[in-house]
Amino acid sequence: MKLAVIGTGYVGLVSGVCFSDLGNDVTCVDKVNEKITMLRQGEVPIYEPGLKELIKKNTDAGRLQFTTDLSSAVKEAEIIILAVGTPSLPNGEANLTYIMEAAKEIALAVDGKKIIMTKSTVPVGTNEKIENLVRKHTAHPVAIASVPEFLREGSAIRDTLGPDRIVIGTENEAAQKKLIELHQPLTENILLTDVRSAEMIKYASNAFLATKISFINEIANICEKVGADVTRVAEGMGYDKRIGSSFLRAGIGYGGSCFPKDTQALIQIAGHVDYDFKLLKSVVEVNHDQRFNVIRKLETILGDLSGKTIAIWGLAFKPETDDVRDAPAFEIISSLLQRGALVKAYDPIATENFKKNLLHLDVTYCQTAEEAALHADALCVLTEWKEFQETSLTDIQSWLKTPNLIDGRNIYSEEQLAKTEFVYYSVGRPNMNNGVREQTPLLSF
Numbered sequence: 001m002k003l004a005v006i007g008t009g010y011v012g013l014v015s016g017v018c019f020s021d022l023g024n025d026v027t028c029v030d031k032v033n034e035k036i037t038m039l040r041q042g043e044v045p046i047y048e049p050g051l052k053e054l055i056k057k058n059t060d061a062g063r064l065q066f067t068t069d070l071s072s073a074v075k076e077a078e079i080i081i082l083a084v085g086t087p088s089l090p091n092g093e094a095n096l097t098y099i100m101e102a103a104k105e106i107a108l109a110v111d112g113k114k115i116i117m118t119k120s121t122v123p124v125g126t127n128e129k130i131e132n133l134v135r136k137h138t139a140h141p142v143a144i145a146s147v148p149e150f151l152r153e154g155s156a157i158r159d160t161l162g163p164d165r166i167v168i169g170t171e172n173e174a175a176q177k178k179l180i181e182l183h184q185p186l187t188e189n190i191l192l193t194d195v196r197s198a199e200m201i202k203y204a205s206n207a208f209l210a211t212k213i214s215f216i217n218e219i220a221n222i223c224e225k226v227g228a229d230v231t232r233v234a235e236g237m238g239y240d241k242r243i244g245s246s247f248l249r250a251g252i253g254y255g256g257s258c259f260p261k262d263t264q265a266l267i268q269i270a271g272h273v274d275y276d277f278k279l280l281k282s283v284v285e286v287n288h289d290q291r292f293n294v295i296r297k298l299e300t301i302l303g304d305l306s307g308k309t310i311a312i313w314g315l316a317f318k319p320e321t322d323d324v325r326d327a328p329a330f331e332i333i334s335s336l337l338q339r340g341a342l343v344k345a346y347d348p349i350a351t352e353n354f355k356k357n358l359l360h361l362d363v364t365y366c367q368t369a370e371e372a373a374l375h376a377d378a379l380c381v382l383t384e385w386k387e388f389q390e391t392s393l394t395d396i397q398s399w400l401k402t403p404n405l406i407d408g409r410n411i412y413s414e415e416q417l418a419k420t421e422f423v424y425y426s427v428g429r430p431n432m433n434n435g436v437r438e439q440t441p442l443l444s445f
């Protein structure tokens with residue numbers, strides 16, 4: 001099939017490349033010239049394991065192209081995939097400017113029968129708005145479908161080529177048939193539904209995963225007070241198939257380009273129909289507060305942070321990506337600087353993106369993990385990069401001025417710590433001091 005993909009962010013690029021890998025002719029479109037130039041030269045504007053190689057394979061095979069010429073790409077295609085951004089407005093609502101602009105450009109370019117398949121995450125009712133807009137600008141038969149995307153950054157190719165499910169929301173039977181045909185090589189598990197339900201499935205899925213994270217983070221906070229270990233609690237819960245073990249990793253809260261924005265957007269969607277989504281509001285609040293536990297723990301160990309040197313390992317919102325959108329590191333570092341601390345930070349690949357976004361922050365960015373940790377009063381691990389997990393605790397101890405370690409992602413085990421002198425605080429697990437577990441006093445009730 002001939003496809004045009006509008007937008008070469010994570011979703012557009014990865015789905016475009018994967019669809020071409022399945023044998024379709026794909027043209028990826030972006031309005032940013034530099035992105036298209038890079039892609040044509042075989043460079044990838046985002047970091048995603050395996051993507052560069054897959055792009056080369058498919059461009060070499062002549063099935064994958066990149067252009068800024070939306071009109072020609074649309075004319076050539078049977079299916080147009082809409083994958084532009086839907087960032088948050090200041091009030092939390094999804095900003096639909098890019099979607100609507102792109103939809104208009106598509107409508108003005110169509111010259112025959114087409115399917116527009118929306119992969120961007122859009123509030124319930126948006127695809128109907130897209131349809132109305134398109135009808136205003138063209139008389140050609142254009143079918144609209146909502147086909148939400150569920151990929152994760154860092155495992156985007158694997159997720160796209162082996163999805164748990166595909167959701168196709170459309171009222172147009174011919175489009176439905178065509179979209180089943182397009183997605184069938186990926187999975188047999190295709191849910192056919194109406195447009196509004198498809199749009200809601202995406203928000204409900206992200207909101208539910210965010211809820212799991214905030215839930216386990218609150219359990220972790222209680223574990224710290226009662227002397228239990230949240231990793232064992234999560235394991236014990238996860239064996240129950242009704243609960244499942246995924247998304248029960250306690251930490252410093254979720255970040256990234258989607259959970260924070262999509263939870264806020266769903267609260268707004270509910271608000272527009274006079275529904276107060278109390279549970280989700282709490283999920284967001286818990287998540288925001290969770291970040292500051294890192295600061296509270298540092299203050300417990302070091303007291304006043306003014307003049308103290310704090311090493312930060314990890315700036316990306318999760319490993320295997322250079323994406324720093326809404327990364328917890330932003331607020332944690334800002335808060336440290338406000339308290340007068342000196343911050344030295346290291347991330348294997350996200351430093352440049354972080355700097356670009358936070359030019360005003362007075363942070364010393366380091367080339368290696370060791371450089372960041374050297375002579376610091378404490379080290380905070382904010383992203384669970386494998387490189388950090390593989391660094392010997394004996395080395396870390398020798399680099400630091402004082403062996404204080406805040407492990408925001410629970411990457412080190414009690415056994416590893418047993419042979420060290422660290423004051424070690426993690427999330428929802430017993431503190432360690434000089435290789436020994438700190439005892440929680442008898443509970444009074």
Ligand SMILES: NC(=O)C1=CN([C@@H]2O[C@H](COP(=O)(O)OP(=O)(O)OC[C@H]3O[C@@H](n4cnc5c(N)ncnc54)[C@H](O)[C@@H]3O)[C@@H](O)[C@H]2O)C=CC1
Pocket residue numbers: 006007008009010011012029030031032035070083084085086098101102105119120121122149150151152153257258
């Ligand atoms: N990032 C992710 O992992 C996931 C994102 N999503 C959703 O997918 C959508 C896209 O997300 P990202 O890929 O992160 O977006 P992004 O914001 O990184 O990229 C969007 C791209 O679209 C381009 N663009 C905007 N208007 C255009 C136009 N009129 N013509 C051509 N190009 C245009 C921009 O220049 C940009 O390169 C969002 O709605 C997001 O919520 C869904 C699942 C996963």
Ligand SMILES: O=C(O)[C@H]1O[C@H](OP(=O)(O)OP(=O)(O)OC[C@H]2O[C@@H](n3ccc(=O)[nH]c3=O)[C@H](O)[C@@H]2O)[C@H](O)[C@@H](O)[C@@H]1O
Pocket residue numbers: 121149150151152153154206209213246247248249250251252253254255256257258259317318
């Ligand atoms: O709509 C989207 O954009 C995507 O959002 C998430 O994907 P992503 O943001 O790439 O990354 P996740 O692996 O879900 O992690 C999100 C955040 O939650 C945190 N997290 C995740 C899992 C967990 O157990 N604990 C936890 O704190 C991560 O550290 C990270 O900050 C969803 O997992 C995807 O299904 C969805 O398509």
